[in-house]
Amino acid sequence: MSSTQPASFPIFFHVLHALERLYERFSIHAQRSIYNCSDFPWAQELEANWRDILAELDVVLKRRDLIPNFQDISPEQRAITTDDKWKTYVLFAYGARANRNCLECPRTTAAVERIPRMKTAFFSILAAGKHIPAHRGPYKGLLRCHLALIVPAPAGACRIRIDGIEAHWQAGKTLIFDDTLRHEVWNESACDRVVLFIDFNRPMHPPLSWINEAVMRALRWSPYARSSVERFRRWYEQRGIVADVRL
Numbered sequence: 211m212s213s214t215q216p217a218s219f220p221i222f223f224h225v226l227h228a229l230e231r232l233y234e235r236f237s238i239h240a241q242r243s244i245y246n247c248s249d250f251p252w253a254q255e256l257e258a259n260w261r262d263i264l265a266e267l268d269v270v271l272k273r274r275d276l277i278p279n280f281q282d283i284s285p286e287q288r289a290i291t292t293d294d295k296w297k298t299y300v301l302f303a304y305g306a307r308a309n310r311n312c313l314e315c316p317r318t319t320a321a322v323e324r325i326p327r328m329k330t331a332f333f334s335i336l337a338a339g340k341h342i343p344a345h346r347g348p349y350k351g352l353l354r355c356h357l358a359l360i361v362p363a364p365a366g367a368c369r370i371r372i373d374g375i376e377a378h379w380q381a382g383k384t385l386i387f388d389d390t391l392r393h394e395v396w397n398e399s400a401c402d403r404v405v406l407f408i409d410f411n412r413p414m415h416p417p418l419s420w421i422n423e424a425v426m427r428a429l430r431w432s433p434y435a436r437s438s439v440e441r442f443r444r445w446y447e448q449r450g451i452v453a454d455v456r457l
Contacts, residue, residue: 223348226425230350230390236418243373245353245386252325253384256357259321260382263406264359266315267333270299271402277335278445284438290345295337298407302331305430306439309454310446318406325355327411329426333359334407336368336397344371347389351422354389355408358382362401370395379405430457 234241239249247253270277277297281287287296300308301319312319322331329352336342347354358379361368369378373391387393389409397403411422429435439455446453 226349226351229421233350233412233414233418233422236414238413238415241388243375243387243391244377245388247384247386250355250386253355253386255324256321256355257382257384259317260357260359262317263315263321263357266318267359267404267406270315270333271335271404276446276449276451277333278442280334282445283442285441290343293340295340296342297335297337299333299335300331300442302328303438303442304435305329305426305457306435307456308442309456310452322406322408325408325410327423328408329411330407330409332407334405336395336403338397338400338402340395340397342395344392344394346392349425350388350390351412351414351425352389352409353412354387355410356385356405357408358385358405360402360404362397362399362403364399367399368397368403379403 239245274297277299279291279294280296280298281291283298283300299311301312301315301322302308318331322328334356356370356379358381361379361381366378369376370385370393371377372387372393377385377387379385385405411419411426413419414422436457439457443453443455
């Protein structure tokens with residue numbers, strides 16, 4: 211596939227779309243576009259640590275040349291971004307651990323590792339003027355959390371619309387939502403907007419919780435995930451850095 215063509219998620223994600231209604235039925239929390247953070251006890255602890263996380267982010271941002279564009283690591287994102295205005299500093303992806311980055315951000319790493327069944331965590335950095343068009347995530351077995359770290363003024367310049375509902379980030383606060391619903395993002399400010407982006411297993415009753423965990427284990431070891439890890443390693447190695455990713 212040409213690098214100028216948008217990539218798509220693997221076919222097995224589309225197969226799993228058939229389970230989405232079943233996942234909703236077995237979910238512990240009623241299906242919502244945006245969830246009450248109070249339903250997730252770990253969210254309060256994450257918010258309590260936000261200044262420590264922000265301090266580590268500040269160090270990361272001093273070396274922007276060592277932060278890849280999202281599509282450099284995950285080419286399927288070319289369907290929604292092709293410029294250098296969306297950068298991602300990965301700590302975990304599909305359960306794989308980016309040891310070098312985790313060592314650079316030990317407090318952030320410790321905070322996300324305390325989240326039950328956390329699968330992915332990274333700093334998501336949107337440059338001034340960046341717009342991410344409406345899209346949906348590939349898998350209903352996950353929920354998404356954003357811990358807002360840098361939210362530039364003016365109020366409302368940085369916003370997200372999820373299934374027709376508009377929300378705004380507040381520094382130090384979490385936003386938890388279902389990313390399989392169509393969502394769109396804007397940074398119309400003159401500065402970076404940064405969140406700690408986290409995917410975690412949707413809380414469900416058995417047997418769907420067991421099936422979900424099995425799917426996530428299979429995904430971690432799939433050719434799709436392995437190729438993403440290899441791209442991540444190669445991106446850093448080209449800059450003289452050992453990425454040290456552990457599956």
